[in-house]
Amino acid sequence: MGSLAHHSIYTVQSGRQFADDDTSIADDIVMTGYNLLTVGSSSPLQQFNCTLKTLQAHHQVNPLIGPGSERPEHPQDLPPIADNSQSII
DSSP, X not given: OHHHHHTTTTSOOOOOOSSTTOOOOOOOHHHXXXXXXXXXXXXXXXXXXXXXXXXXXXXXXXXXXXXXXXXXXXXXXXXXXXXXXXXOO
């Protein structure tokens, strides 16, 4: 822990200065990247989450046994049965 204090790890230090009166601090690159990913209605992270939810909904499979495996009671709720009468020999 002494080495952290010796190398001034937890103290704010000014970075490269191009002029004597330059007191600007560099941007926090982590927050800048986070804001680019999350801010706005068309942010890449929001688009990814929306696409993922859509894919998950389309590829949801009902379990074979247990809760959720019951067949629908009404025939109109059943998916159409594929006609496999034409076989390729």
